[in-house]
Amino acid sequence: MTIVRLGYVAMSVHLKNCSPSQTMTYRQFSSIKDREAAILKLERIAISNLQNCLRLLKHNVANSIHFFRFSSKLIPLANHEELRDWRYMRPLKEALREIGDYLKEHPMRVDFHPDHFVLLNTPNVDTLNMSVKTLAMHEALLKGMSVNTEHRCVLHVGGAYEDKEKAMELFIENWGVIPHKLQKMVILENDDTSFTLEDTLYLCEKLGIPLVFDYHHHLANFQNDRWLESWERVVNTWAHSPLPIKMHISSPRSDKEYRAHADLIDPIMFLGFLNEIKGTVPEIHCMIEAKQKDEALFQLGDDLEAAGLERIDQGSFRMK
DNA sequence: GCCAGTCAAGTCCCG
DNA sequence: CGGGACTTGACTGGC
Numbered sequence: 001m002t003i004v005r006l007g008y009v010a011m012s013v014h015l016k017n018c019s020p021s022q023t024m025t026y027r028q029f030s031s032i033k034d035r036e037a038a039i040l041k042l043e044r045i046a047i048s049n050l051q052n053c054l055r056l057l058k059h060n061v062a063n064s065i066h067f068f069r070f071s072s073k074l075i076p077l078a079n080h081e082e083l084r085d086w087r088y089m090r091p092l093k094e095a096l097r098e099i100g101d102y103l104k105e106h107p108m109r110v111d112f113h114p115d116h117f118v119l120l121n122t123p124n125v126d127t128l129n130m131s132v133k134t135l136a137m138h139e140a141l142l143k144g145m146s147v148n149t150e151h152r153c154v155l156h157v158g159g160a161y162e163d164k165e166k167a168m169e170l171f172i173e174n175w176g177v178i179p180h181k182l183q184k185m186v187i188l189e190n191d192d193t194s195f196t197l198e199d200t201l202y203l204c205e206k207l208g209i210p211l212v213f214d215y216h217h218h219l220a221n222f223q224n225d226r227w228l229e230s231w232e233r234v235v236n237t238w239a240h241s242p243l244p245i246k247m248h249i250s251s252p253r254s255d256k257e258y259r260a261h262a263d264l265i266d267p268i269m270f271l272g273f274l275n276e277i278k279g280t281v282p283e284i285h286c287m288i289e290a291k292q293k294d295e296a297l298f299q300l301g302d303d304l305e306a307a308g309l310e311r312i313d314q315g316s317f318r319m320k
Numbered sequence: 321g322c323c324a325g326t327c328a329a330g331t332c333c334c335g
Numbered sequence: 336c337g338g339g340a341c342t343t344g345a346c347t348g349g350c
Contacts, residue, residue, distance in 0.1 A: 071344095115343085160332085
């Protein structure tokens with residue numbers, strides 16, 4: 001038996017005026033003459049983003065969704081060079097605590113996917129330092145919400161830099177200088193241009209990092225199309241995690257724009273996948289990456305039910 | 321009110 | 336080798 005739980009990313013198409021990613025660009029920031037007022041504005045935006053996150057969590061509970069990825073744009077300009085003196089966490093304490101209190105009452109898997117500027121295998125020291133800083137910010141946000149930080153940040157391996165083997169060795173080398181508490185947060189995903197399932201698995205096994213299998217990326221970028229041959233190894237990377245295995249699902253927008261995400265999830269592709277892994281794990285969490293966000297989740301849920309899966313609630317299914 | 325162009329960050333790809 | 340594409344949602348500025 002396998003329990004399948006569906007999750008979605010960052011925002012809801014059903015909640016109005018509820019963006020968790022409002023922002024201010026640096027150009028806009030620097031055009032405000034009173035710097036203190038400009039910083040207050042940044043703080044107001046960040047607090048509003050967190051309040052909208054809480055609304056989203058309530059929406060999830062109301063719709064029995066147990067899995068959610070926070071936006072990584074919660075704090076505009078958080079690590080900008082010119083705002084090094086800004087202690088941005090202090091004014092956010094209260095808003096973060098409220099989220100933490102709510103999560104305590106309504107347990108839900110929440111995590112982050114820092115964007116593609118966070119590169120652990122970069123040969124550039126400044127880029128590496130910025131990446132560590134950004135990871136530390138994610139850690140502070142999780143801690144502010146009293147969420148156990150272990151395995152909550154999905155990252156890609158990084159750039160190939162014209163030599164994939166070398167780039168993987170550089171990942172291992174740089175990994176050694178990442179603070180242990182940040183290492184603990186990281187999980188790694190196969191990507192759609194450079195690092196395949198096998199490449200990522202090599203690093204995950206070597207360094208003890210759980211692997212997030214992205215099925216769509218795999219179809220766009222593989223060495224061996226028989227991913228099932230590696231599935232047991234993928235499952236094993238989660239053996240010592242407090243969390244169930246997770247994966248990403250999305251569907252190609254079109255043949256021409258194969259790598260771009262479609263509005264919705266193609267249920268045939270997903271059902272095919274589920275059929276293969278049925279019974280191999282007690283529980284799996286599937287993060288839906290689709291333009292239509294939570295609506296894609298609802299529609300996929302209906303498709304799964306129509307296909308005969310036993311529905312536990314809006315976001316959960318049981319496969320015998 | 322709508323549409324096009326712009327935005328912190330890095331890497332890849334094409335000409 | 337250099338500049339544009341990539342990707343994403345939000346926001347600005349021009350009409």
